[in-house]
Amino acid sequence: MGIDFLPDKPIYQQLIDRIMGDIIRGMLKPGEKLLSVRDYAIEAGVNANTMQRVYKELEQMEITETKRGQGSFVTEDVEKIALLRNEMREQLVTSFIQNVEALGFSKDEMVLYLQEWGEEK
Incomplete structure (x- = not known):
């Protein structure tokens, strides 16, 4: 198994981004139990220490919480999840705009293109 990771x-x-994406898309629901560190490490094809770091970071970000003897769970704070969703959207849009501007495209050109693209889909 395993996940194809980007080299950069x-x-x-x-892995953090992947789990946060699953939470934002609703694939992982508020209060849902995450796989154990070991099981997720096997599924992802990574070292268990890497997965432990991921879970620790998610907990520090208050996106998950660990219940002693039970495992790690997605936060039940739906406002926190909504905030996470908004922050990720803003980061994506900002990055997109910076990239297209660096290539010389104007915002108006990109808005027009996105409207046309949306109509085709």
Whole structure:
């Protein structure tokens, strides 16, 4: 199994992004139990220490919580999840705009293109 990781970003960060994406998309629900560190490490094809770091970072970000003897769970704070969703959207849009501007495209050109693209889909 395993996940195909990008070479230009730390694996642990890619795993954090993946789990946060699953939470934002609703694939992982508030209060849902995460796989154990060992099971997720096997599924992802990474070292258990890497997965432990991922879970620790998610807990520090208050996206998950660990219940002693039970495992790690997605936060039940739906406002925190909504805030996370908004922050990720803002980061993506900002990065997109910076990239297209660096290539010389105007915002108006990109808005027009996105409207056309949306109509085609």
